Amino acid sequence: MELQLLTPELWLKERKRLLGFAVRFGEKRLTVAAVHALRLLEPSLLAEMNEAGAPEAVIAVAKLNGRIAGIGFASGGGERGSFFVVHPDARRLGIGSALVRAMIDKLSSFTCNVAIDNVASMRLCFQLGLTAVSLHTGPTGKPTLRFERRINDDAASTRNIDALSK
Numbered sequence: 001m002e003l004q005l006l007t008p009e010l011w012l013k014e015r016k017r018l019l020g021f022a023v024r025f026g027e028k029r030l031t032v033a034a035v036h037a038l039r040l041l042e043p044s045l046l047a048e049m050n051e052a053g054a055p056e057a058v059i060a061v062a063k064l065n066g067r068i069a070g071i072g073f074a075s076g077g078g079e080r081g082s083f084f085v086v087h088p089d090a091r092r093l094g095i096g097s098a099l100v101r102a103m104i105d106k107l108s109s110f111t112c113n114v115a116i117d118n119v120a121s122m123r124l125c126f127q128l129g130l131t132a133v134s135l136h137t138g139p140t141g142k143p144t145l146r147f148e149r150r151i152n153d154d155a156a157s158t159r160n161i162d163a164l165s166k
Contacts, residue, residue, distance in 0.1 A: 001069065003098055005106060006059040008043030015039075018061065021068050026085045029118055031139050037081025038073050045075065052108035060102040062086075062095045072099030078111035084121075096124050104128070110149045115142040 006014070019039055022030060038059075045057040054077075062070040069090035074082035084099045104110045110130070114121045115138050122145065125132075130147035138144030 001093070001095060001098065002063045003102055004061050004063070005102060006046060006061060008046050011041070011043045011046055011059060014061075018059070018068070018071055021087075022071055022073075022083070022085050025087050026083070029115065029121075030083050030085070031113075033139065034073075034081040034083045037075050038083075041073075041075060050108065054108035055106060058103050058106045060099045060106075062090075062099055064090055064093075064095075069093075070095040070099050072103050074103050074107060074110060074112070077107050077109040082110070082112045091120075096121075097128060100124065100128055104149055112147050113138060113144050114147065115140065115144045117142060 004010075011018075019035070022038065023035060026035075041057055041059075046055055046059065048056045050056055057075040057080075058073070060072040061068060068087070070084065070086040072084035082103075084096055084103075086095045086099070100110075112125065112130070113136075114125060116122065116135075125145075125147045128149075130149045132145045133148050134146045136144055136146065
């Protein structure tokens, strides 16, 4: 698997294809707001650093044999939008974990919202050490967990992820 964090130039070049991938393989689980946030993402946000020295947004792309296998996106640490999508044929290969880890490692904080009927995504969030901090009604009317991770909490860093599984 090849994992790539997009530059502003690559985002401009790949925008249409990546949006199509996310919508096609997101299985109608992506919120309109999150897709809209990605669609309108200013390329400069991938390079601009916030006061914590992290980029304002990140897009991670996983490829298998040169083909897109997954995409992860977060803007404003996930507050303005976040999601990850893995191609159905590439699931259970660790691609979702790799995408979310890459986003967490790049950002100073990370937040995502997962509907409670999305068991696979909730399992991944818990396995990566994200903390469910609240339960609310999501935009589709489903109960939704809000997950958070702050990188400056050293114990929660993904470089210590092996310690979590022991």
